[in-house]
Amino acid sequence: MSIKYKLGNYRSKLRSAGCNEVSINRKRGGDGASAVKEAKRGEVNYMPDHPKGQSDDSLEEERLILVEEMKKKTKNEVLINQKMSLTFSLRGKEIVEVVPMVSEVLERWPAVFLPNELCDEFKRITSVDLLKTFRASIHQHTPQLLKLYRARKGAFGTEMEDLLNKLDQQTTNIVTHRKQTVLEGLPIFLREDSSALFKTCLDKTPEDRQTRGMKVGILIIIEDDATPTTLPSVTKFAVVLEEVIVLKDAPDLQSALAYLFGLLFALDFEDPKQLKYTFEVIEKGDGHSLFC
Structure with a gap:
């Protein structure tokens, strides 16, 4: 109890001093309702204070410079990274307090959706290397998960069986296809709707039809000229949030x-309820593991 009161007094002092990270977690409203922004698992720096000597107005000027740089055909990646790092506190405050739509964030902070900048943003929030950690974990768990899928494929109907049969037909890039099968099979194994996360569509399908109804998910875009006797060839993968292709x-x-996982952190996005267990498996760990 002594420690509890000591920490409570410490938080009160920080709140009085204007610490954003503490202020955002206080109870607000006359009815006593809690408007708490809870950190995700492993999130260690979600509401930082502004850098010394900076204010909302000065950081807004830096944001405008960043937006103008993003409009150029030849972008100065060093400048973009510097401005993204400098405006991190303003971006976090805006996302947490205002809760903008994804389309608004795309307009005001387009650099967040660049792969390199997204990885840097994730590292600012969690101190974890996004791609390196994710790929290493998938590489580690792929053999065991494939064994589980094959051992229990009869319990999941034809969906899991079709997925494994498609893997067995592959003759090139076997390692890549094994990892893709593990990811596509995860929601099936956890008895959730895999179509809520992964959607396959043809490359000539209009974009608005591709993303229709997708709040959080990944598009697997395939060629539409494949013959019935051959497996369709994937042309690209795209990340969708709120029916908008953001990456x-x-x-x-x-x-x-x-x-996608990085954007959920960067945009303070809620995990989809229909994929609760899938995202829990990806997130669960000691705060330093994305897939365990």
């Missing part, structure tokens, strides 16, 4: 899922 041309499914 295109991911090289493989594991990268696309890592980027």
Whole structure:
């Protein structure tokens, strides 16, 4: 109890001093309702204070410079990274307090959706290397998960069996296809709707039809000229939030899922309820593991 009161007094002092991270977690409203922004698992820096000497107005000027740089055909990546790092506190405050739509964030902070900048943003929030950790974990768990899928495929109907049969027909890039099968099979194994996370569509399908009804998910875009006797060829993977393609041309499914996971943190996005266990498996760990 002594420690509890000591920490409570410490938080009160921080709140009085204007510490954003503490202020955002206080109870607000006359009815006593709690408007608490809870950190995700492993999130260690979600509401930082502004850098010394900076204010909302000065950081807004830096944001405008960043937006103008993003409009150029030849972008200065060093400048973009510097401005993204400098405006991190303003971006976090806006996302947590205002809760903007994804389309608004895309307009005001377009650099967040660049793969390299997204990885840097995730590291600012969690101190974890997004792609390196994600890929290493998938590489580690792929053999065991495939064994589980094959051992219990009869319990999941034809969906899991079809997925494994498609893997057995592959003759090239076997390692990549094994990892893709593990990811596509995870919601099936956890008895959730895999179509809520992964959607396959033809490359010539209009974009608005591709993303219709997708709040959080990944598009697997395939060629539409494949013959009935051949497996369709994937042309690209894309990340979708709120029916908007926010990141295109991911090289493989594991990268696309890592980027999606990173955006959920960067945009303070809630995990989809119909995929609760899938995202829990990805997130669960000691705060330093994305897939365990």
